[in-house]
Structure formats: structure tokens, C-alpha cells
Amino acid sequence: MTFSFVATGDSLITLRQSVHDEPEFLQLVEIIRGADAALTNLEMLLHNYEEECYPAAECGGTYTRAPPSILHELIWMGFDMYSTANNHSLDYMYGGLFNTIKHLEVAGVPYAGTGKNLAEARQPAYLDTGIGRIALLSACSTFADFGRAGDARRDMHGRPGLNPLRYEKWYEANKSSIEKLKQLREELNLPDVHQSEESYHFMRNKFVEGNSPGKHTKTNKRDLEGNLESIKDALKQSDWVIFSLHAHEGLPHDSERPAEFIEEFARAAIDAGTTCFVGHGHHAMRGIEIRDGKPIFYSLGNFIFQNETVFKMPAAFYKRYDLDPYGGKVSTAFDARYDTKPRPGYQEHRWFTKDDKYWMSVLPRMEFxxxxxxxxxxxxxxxxQEKPRSQRGRPMLADEVKGEKILGIIKKLSEPYGTEIKIEENKGILKL
Known part of the structure; x- marks a missing residue:
């Protein structure tokens, strides 16, 4: 069987798309519509600020929300599958999550990654087409811990939330460096806890003696096994399996490379039967790997990036930037976000408007x-990127000058994986 598939990274969508008619935009839409299946990561909650939609004390950065009608803009573009596990899934607590699920179900579109408990969040969704059945699974590694879905019992509800892909981290250091940490612990009179023959714990970090100095990660065993089990289940029930992972984590000094556990899990997912692995969350591109004839996209970056035109922000967002939390205007809050540093303890976002890597990506079209x-x-x-706030963030096919730059970046990012990309006629062609 032949199957064509289009995938994107993050859709932070707040504005209508169907009102636009530039040729570069409509040509992009036709590419999406022309595939047998098209997937995007819905990094936006769908609700009308109902009473049950409380802003969380900890959110993914922007409190993402759009009117439920915005879903039909993505459907109009041709998307028929949606991943929903991301660091914004619980920005408005369970009310925001449940309203989003409700609107996806009313629209009748397959979604995966969130649910009333872990079993629902981890289960596959299915798209039935004339050429076969496509399964979608979705997980997230970057999230506030309260957003993680939990198992139900016979005598207890499960916890609503997202399908987690947790990971373990440790630091490798030589014996001399670990001895220095022990000496420093004594000087600071810190408690000596969680020590073992294999590792040393200092300031809540685990250190292991070894010859590969630096931070290392591996996938949490329980989440690895649980997600691989879902892939194997989906493989029995469908013709193709798509896995979507939302992950911010990169290497310590090279954020363009995914963290070790992401590569570990992506390859394990392919080995378990995944047809295509789609990564996003980093908001910029990462490399492409072909494993056993199946593609791994470590990050497709942003597809729609309209998080500056979210209608409202809660008081906590204004307090980050020492603005009036009660009478401040949302435009002022976004001015401050991109022009000033936030209060200590909050992540900076000034680079989002200034670095062009967040305003470019690629749209892959695949044939299987x-x-x-x-x-x-x-x-x-x-x-x-150069447009005013009210207009930027909407995708269009790039011209040849920008296209050459974008394709050159993804070509270079993919080289460490042995992936060859030929650039011709403003397209990247993978040598398979």
C-alpha cells in the first residue's frame, strides 16, 4: 500500500487562516490537503474562559488559549490528526484540558496525548482513510509535574493530564571532581543523603564517576515501556503508526541537538513499529534521521507562531514583568515580555522575536x-518575522533566497545522522 503523509511542528494559532489568499500561502495549504493524512501539534487550548478554566500557577510560558472556532481553521488547512500532549496542555488546569478535548471530539477529529487518566492519554487515536488506517500516539517530556496523567484504580479516579515521557539525568565526572564536591559539601555543612557506591548526590544532582564528563540522560523505564506497549498495540490495529513527541530538551551546550534520551526513545519507537516519528517543542529545527527506512524528525520547529496575539493573560503573567496585574493591558504585557527581563525565577523569551530560527521551518511531504x-x-x-505582531506567525512557502538558507540549515543539522539532503528547485530532496 502507498501512503502519503504531511507533518508539522507546533501550531500556536490564535488568528484566522482562511481569510488569506497569497499564492505562497495557498500553495502551502494545497500541499497539506493533498496528503492522505496531515498532522499538526495543537499547542493551543480551546475554550472561552469558562468558569472552570483556572489559570495554573505554573504554565508553559504563554497561557495559550484560542476560541474553539479556531480549530476549524486548521481543519480548513487540511489537518486531520492532532497531537495534544505539550507543555501548555494544563495552562488552564483541568477545565481548559476538558474543554479542548470536548471541542476536538465535537469536530470529530482524531487526537492523542491527553485524557481523563493515563490510559486515555497514552492510547492511540485512529484516522480511517480510503487507503488504510493510521494510528497516532502523542507524548511530552517537558511539563510541570502536576500535568502528568495518572493511572485509575477500581476504587479511585485517575489523574487527568498528558502522556508523559519522563527521563533520568546524571552528571559524569572524574574521581577528583567528585572528591571536590564532597569537600564542598562538608564546608557548606550540607546533609549527606542518597549516597551509594555507584553515585554521589550533591545539591539534588546525581554524579557518577566516569570518562564522559557532562550531563547525560536516559528515558524513564516505566514511561519507555508504557509508550512502546502502546505503539505495539497500535501496530496491530492499524496500517501505519505515527508517534508525536513534544520535547524542549537539548544537549547542554548544543540545543540544536536533542537530548540523549530523545534519540534513545525515537529509535526505540521506530524499532517497536512506528512508521514516522515527529518531534517538536524546541520551536526551531533539529536534524532528520532515517532508521530502517523510517524517518525521525527530531524537531520541525514552529508551523504557526501566533502566541503574541493571545486574547487575555492572567494576573500572574503581568507580575512576572512588574506590571499592573489588575489593570494592565495584554499588549503592554507582550511588549515587556520581548523587551525586558522577567523577575528572577522566570524564563526569558526576548529571543523569540529577535532570532530568525524561530520563524522558519520545513514542511515534509512523505510517500510510504x-x-x-x-x-x-x-x-x-x-x-x-519582520511583520507587525498582528500579522506575523502565519506560514508561507519561502522564496528562493530564504528557502536556500532554511534548507541549508536543515541539511547541516541532519548530517550527524548520515542523512543526505539535496537542494533543488527550492525544495530539499532526501536521498533514500
């Missing part, structure tokens, strides 16, 4: 024969 990829074309897209 059975479960092996036979054709992969990358279309460069740009999101209008």
Missing part, C-alpha cells in the same frame, strides 16, 4: 510503500 519511506520532500516555510 507499506511501512518504508520511498520519497521525502522538504518545503521551506517562513513565518514573517
Amino acid at each position: 510503500e507499506d511501512d518504508r519511506i520511498v520519497d521525502l520532500v522538504l518545503y521551506p516555510i517562513e513565518l514573517g
Whole structure:
């Protein structure tokens, strides 16, 4: 069987798309509509600030929300599958989560990654098409811990939330460095806890003696096994399996490379039967790997990036920037967010408007024969960084000048994986 598939990174959508008619935009829409299936990461909650939608004390940065009608803009563009596990899934607590789920179900579109308990959040969703059945699974590694879905029991409800992919981290150091940490602990009179023959714990960090100095990560065993089990289940019930992972984590001094556990899990997912692995969350591109004839996109970056035009922000957002939490205007809050540093303890976001890597990406269109990829074309897209706030963030096919730059970046990012990309006629062609 032949199967064509289009995937994108993050859709932080707040504005209508269907009112626009530029050729570069409509051509992009036609590429999406022309595939047998198209997936995007819905990094936006759908609600009308109902009484049950309380802003969380900890959110993913922006408190993302759009009117429920915005979902139909994505449907109009051609998207028929939605991943919902991301660091914004619980920005408005359970009320925001449940309203989003309700509107997806009313629209009748498959979604995966969130639910009333862990079993629901981890279960596959299915898209039935004339050429076969496609399964979607979705997980997230970057989240506030309260957002993690939990198991139900016969005598207790489960916890609503997202499908987690947790990871363990440790630091490798030589014996001399670990001895210095022990000496410092004594000087600071810190408690000597959680020590063992294999590792030393200092300031809540685990240190292991070894020859590969630096931070290391591996996938949490329980989440690894649980997600691989869901993949194997989906494989029995469908013709193709798509896995979508939302992950911010990168290497300590090279954020363009995914953290070790992401590569570990992506490869394990392919080995378990995943047809295509789609990563996002980093808000910029990362490399492409082909494993056993199946693609791994470590990050497709932003597809729609309209988080500056969210209608309202809660008082806590204004307090980050020492603004009036009661009478301040949302435009002033976003001015401050991109022009000043927040209060200590909050992440900076000034680079979002200043670094062009957040305003470019690629749209991959794939052709599969059975479960092996036979054709992969990358279309460069740009999101209008230079435009005013009211207009930027909407994707269009890039012109040849910008396209050459975008394709050159993804080509370089993919080289460490042995992936060859040929650039011709403003498209990236993967050598398979």
C-alpha cells in the first residue's frame, strides 16, 4: 500500500487562516490537503474562559488559549490528526484540558496525548482513510509535574493530564571532581543523603564517576515501556503508526541537538513499529534521521507562531514583568515580555522575536510503500518575522533566497545522522 503523509511542528494559532489568499500561502495549504493524512501539534487550548478554566500557577510560558472556532481553521488547512500532549496542555488546569478535548471530539477529529487518566492519554487515536488506517500516539517530556496523567484504580479516579515521557539525568565526572564536591559539601555543612557506591548526590544532582564528563540522560523505564506497549498495540490495529513527541530538551551546550534520551526513545519507537516519528517543542529545527527506512524528525520547529496575539493573560503573567496585574493591558504585557527581563525565577523569551530560527521551518511531504519511506520532500516555510505582531506567525512557502538558507540549515543539522539532503528547485530532496 502507498501512503502519503504531511507533518508539522507546533501550531500556536490564535488568528484566522482562511481569510488569506497569497499564492505562497495557498500553495502551502494545497500541499497539506493533498496528503492522505496531515498532522499538526495543537499547542493551543480551546475554550472561552469558562468558569472552570483556572489559570495554573505554573504554565508553559504563554497561557495559550484560542476560541474553539479556531480549530476549524486548521481543519480548513487540511489537518486531520492532532497531537495534544505539550507543555501548555494544563495552562488552564483541568477545565481548559476538558474543554479542548470536548471541542476536538465535537469536530470529530482524531487526537492523542491527553485524557481523563493515563490510559486515555497514552492510547492511540485512529484516522480511517480510503487507503488504510493510521494510528497516532502523542507524548511530552517537558511539563510541570502536576500535568502528568495518572493511572485509575477500581476504587479511585485517575489523574487527568498528558502522556508523559519522563527521563533520568546524571552528571559524569572524574574521581577528583567528585572528591571536590564532597569537600564542598562538608564546608557548606550540607546533609549527606542518597549516597551509594555507584553515585554521589550533591545539591539534588546525581554524579557518577566516569570518562564522559557532562550531563547525560536516559528515558524513564516505566514511561519507555508504557509508550512502546502502546505503539505495539497500535501496530496491530492499524496500517501505519505515527508517534508525536513534544520535547524542549537539548544537549547542554548544543540545543540544536536533542537530548540523549530523545534519540534513545525515537529509535526505540521506530524499532517497536512506528512508521514516522515527529518531534517538536524546541520551536526551531533539529536534524532528520532515517532508521530502517523510517524517518525521525527530531524537531520541525514552529508551523504557526501566533502566541503574541493571545486574547487575555492572567494576573500572574503581568507580575512576572512588574506590571499592573489588575489593570494592565495584554499588549503592554507582550511588549515587556520581548523587551525586558522577567523577575528572577522566570524564563526569558526576548529571543523569540529577535532570532530568525524561530520563524522558519520545513514542511515534509512523505510517500510510504507499506511501512518504508520511498520519497521525502522538504518545503521551506517562513513565518514573517519582520511583520507587525498582528500579522506575523502565519506560514508561507519561502522564496528562493530564504528557502536556500532554511534548507541549508536543515541539511547541516541532519548530517550527524548520515542523512543526505539535496537542494533543488527550492525544495530539499532526501536521498533514500
